[in-house]
Amino acid sequence: GQNIDQPTEMTATEGAIVQINCTYQTSGFNGLFWYQQHAGEAPTFLSYNVLDGLEEKGRFSSFLSRSKGYSYLLLKELQMKDSASYLCAVKDSNYQLIWGAGTKLIIKP
């Protein structure tokens, strides 16, 4: 079956750096997405990786290793507004998005 694993919850301090990991086992791979979802709201797109390596976008970076079935989302200079759930999703061989359960990130002052 298809499976995407990410930690259920993480806690970090305002101003610090946090890395949220995602491992996947899917039937085929056509890209990996990270989304941010604030409580009670819809997910919003953060990043996309299809080749190995690091993609940087402001305070957020996303890394992919296809051989390891592994990605991480790196958040720098954490702000209180970064408190949210972060969802990892992979497009499989049918170009359908397979979703992880999300990582709830709690930012403390």
Place this chain on the structure above:
Amino acid sequence: SQTIHQWPATLVQPVGSPLSLECTVEGTSNPNLYWYRQAAGRGLQLLFYSVGIGQISSEVPQNLSASRPQDRQFILSSKKLLLSDSGFYLCAWSVLGTGGNTEAFFGQGTRLTVV
């Protein structure tokens, strides 16, 4: 620019009552359309997707159905709601085609509580 509208934002319905959630997309033609459900603390579960008018694919057997009467309109329905239908329902769209970097854009979501 493209926008997606989903309503209502919240809904409380009794068990056994019907359901109709509507989603419309503006600013694009022939999008792929999706209905997801998200249970508390869980990931997104794909319920239905559509690549064109009248074309509906169901991912999970359930008490729900979907229809696409117009190119940019997607409707989620039920004839008789169950308690287990409670959840956060999200409509989404993506560009037509199999391009890998086509992310999904979500509507605001509908919080459905079946009582």
